[in-house]
Amino acid sequence: MSTELPEFYFRVRDNGAFVFRVDTENRHRRIEMDQIAVVNIRNGEIKPHGDRGLSPDEIETIKGWMAERTALLARRDIDDIHRAVDYLNTTTHWAQTKAxxxxxxxxxxxxxxxxxxxxxxxxxxxxxxxxxxxxxxx
Structure with missing residues (x-):
């Protein structure tokens, strides 16, 4: 495991994530996570958490994560479909030989x-x- 933590943590949820800033530079040397935003991938919305605003760097990082997450979900979708084709073939063989x-x-x-x-x-x-x-x- 890496000793260096990322600056942001994305807690994945349906349609997006909660975004946290990771802080280890505190007097107790504990990991603290401060929620900074809520992200909705489906509509592209980034909502700052509470009364805080988001810096341009934070928004850029969040948008980058959203693009990567969208690409990952698309790859998973097509992989699921390829698996479904395999299941159909397996089901055909089962119906013909074992059922x-x-x-x-x-x-x-x-x-x-x-x-x-x-x-x-x-x-x-x-x-x-x-x-x-x-x-x-x-």
């Missing part, structure tokens, strides 16, 4: 509806992309 009639009866309708819904969305989105590409001459 009992009772197990298939339990999950077939839910799987068929979910796959029909997914297929409908994917076909519509692909059609929209093709039409947009053709309209732009690409």
């Amino acid at each position: 009992s009639d009772a197990q298939l009866e339990e999950v077939t309708d839910a799987l068929l509806l979910a796959m029909h819904d997914l297929r409908s969305v994917l076909v519509r989105k692909k059609s929209d992309r093709i039409l947009k590409r053709d309209a732009s001459g690409g």
Whole structure:
């Protein structure tokens, strides 16, 4: 573990974080965290905590964290989708080779509806992309 702590700590929450300034330069040599802001990634809002204002450096640091967090969440989303493809393949193999009639009866309708819904969305989105590409001459 590093002996040097970061200047800011971001306590992640749904849609953002609470932002704290980390202080170890106090007379008790304890780690103190002073909340300075609340961040909402979804709408890009940065709200100072309490009556304090944020310095341009603090705002820049927070915006940098927001950009990194947004990129991380996007990478996680696409990774989850790739995993879902793997699960679909695993489920297909299970249904074909291992599933009992009772197990298939339990999950077939839910799987068929979910796959029909997914297929409908994917076909519509692909059609929209093709039409947009053709309209732009690409």
